[in-house]
Amino acid sequence: MVTIYDIAKKANVSAMTVSRVINNTGKISKKTEAKVRKIMEEMNYVPNQMARSLVLQQTKILFLLITDITNPFYTTLSRGAEDAANRSGYRLLFGNSDENLQKENDYIHTILSTRVDGLLVAPTGDASLPHLEQLRRHKVPFVLIDREVPGMDCDVVLGDSKGGARTLVEHLIDNGHRHIAMVNGLSTASSARLRLQGYQEALLLHSLHMPDNYVFETSYKLHQQVTGNDMPVLPSLEAWFDQLEPRPTAIVAGNNVIAIEIIRMLRKKEIQVPEQISVVCFDDFGLYSEIAPFMTVAAQQAYQFGYMGMQTLIERIQNKDHEAQPWRKVVLPAELIVRDSVAPAKDEQSQ
Amino acid sequence: MVTIYDIAKKANVSAMTVSRVINNTGKISKKTEAKVRKIMEEMNYVPNQMARSLVLQQTKILFLLITDITNPFYTTLSRGAEDAANRSGYRLLFGNSDENLQKENDYIHTILSTRVDGLLVAPTGDASLPHLEQLRRHKVPFVLIDREVPGMDCDVVLGDSKGGARTLVEHLIDNGHRHIAMVNGLSTASSARLRLQGYQEALLLHSLHMPDNYVFETSYKLHQQVTGNDMPVLPSLEAWFDQLEPRPTAIVAGNNVIAIEIIRMLRKKEIQVPEQISVVCFDDFGLYSEIAPFMTVAAQQAYQFGYMGMQTLIERIQNKDHEAQPWRKVVLPAELIVRDSVAPAKDEQSQ
DNA sequence: TTGTATGCGTTATCAT
DNA sequence: ATGATAACGCATACAA
16 A cells, blocks of 8 residues: 555655645645646655544544435435535435434444445434434434434424325315325334324324224335246235224325335235325335326435435534534425325215 | 443453353253353343454355346345345345446445455356455455356356347247337346347247347436336437337336336327337336236246355355355246236237 | 553654 | 654464
């Protein structure tokens, strides 16, 4: 490995002079600068970030930890975060926790030991609290996106989960549906709790009462990796659906991936969407809504989640005393996009 | 920051003893070990990876550089790479070059200066050669995925682009199409060149001759970020299409994203797919093919790309003298999945 | 079983 | 404008 000393020796200067050239710090004569630069070129010198961080105590590297890299909501969010980071002269590295607390733990450990300057993180759920506390103890600035964690005061960028869910349910009610079930994410995630509240509020507002078992909880993430063209249907989802009485005329999905699970289950049972059952969900489908303008959704501004979250993080970092400012909470609206997965309820069903 | 010395002092031992506890190296008494561990817990000690790497000259961190994080082919590939890396005790960090040579350059620089142990990289194209040469000079082991780069001998995991393209075109020919155009990725990517070859071979084999302007090149990546629900149609694509004579009855897309651009353009012009024009493409759509089983594709084994690539990389790293072994080239097959974006050509068109 | 001295590659401080 | 020295946090070689 070619070091700053190799350059120095070849240029007949001290290592300090080379360092000054690299960092544009201090005064140096045009002549030596040119000479040093030339030799750095020749020897393909690249500064060792490890050594540099060790003394500088900063890396100019930020980290984004998402929960599902195969979900277009998070990949679009990533692009927003990337743009914001680059615009401020930071590099951004990504990690994927896969909705898995253990993986999240591993990443937190890597992040802690790598001493990145800051972290944008979508926590897997409330159980992430210890991880966040660890970050806080180690004074790693972080911003939460998409999900809050009770017990942790910090900056956070959220979607309007409650409002979005209400909008979805009201859209179904407007279409005459009176038996509306919900398949939600695990209630260990704040977004799932709020979406459930939104669902319940909308029903209450219209004086509708659903059977107790009309709400089902599952993972926000596909239960199995997509490897080919066929994939088993989530068994528990099907079992839940089979025992519903009466059968719902519409289902609200907690996110886009859950919607896919539902559609697959219904297709397996040869139930038509939307003719026999309407389906709506949170989050849009990125590119895919373009070629398959099918699902009616409450679209969240994924790119903005990343961009705003990253900006908040950077501002927090660049403020000298990190934790002095009051914590910020940004809530981004969800927008109803009506497509073709909802049909008017039939009369005998809407009573 | 709490260091190994802080632990040592509190435990009344030397820093070396603490280091030995951390790394399970050398002999230490149960009692001191227990004491040291307890204090590390109490003080929330996390080893400084920077300092450690500086002396160990390795990080146990690998890197995956992809070209489009919003493309499900690459995100599924990422999941495969992640699993393979974790299985071997490595952490994996991601970067997204966005099909942008400058961004790729920035990432290579970060990677070089961060001294990761190895790199799995999908190069943006032939112009990536200098970046790879730089990696080689700095003895950073790397494996190419998805695209080769002429002039660089190295391990590489590719898809059967030529065969896949031939299969797609033959499927169209089997359906009676005689006027088949192609919208391909930039020919600066090896995959695009091979897909073009496959297209041409299939035509030749069936003694079909297309007008010269029947092949159009564009980016593999969406030309504009998806931020909302409407997005302008790629102007040059539309201009190209408008001047085709005769108008093709089928179009082959170089990848899934290009297929989306084509569908959008045709929809804008109110041309029905597949009734008026059939469309097929490379790469599947991940989750989305599940809810919109529409596009006929040559599906590549995205997960396997990542998994095999990562395994190849790790084996290369763990072999003492990296570059002694002969380079490996893995070619993964593409599978035709017939769906609904192809219709038989009408008689007057198929002549 | 445990400790001391040294070096990894860089920058800050202080000197010249 | 340039250089010498110490320090960042850790692990290796060698000693005790």
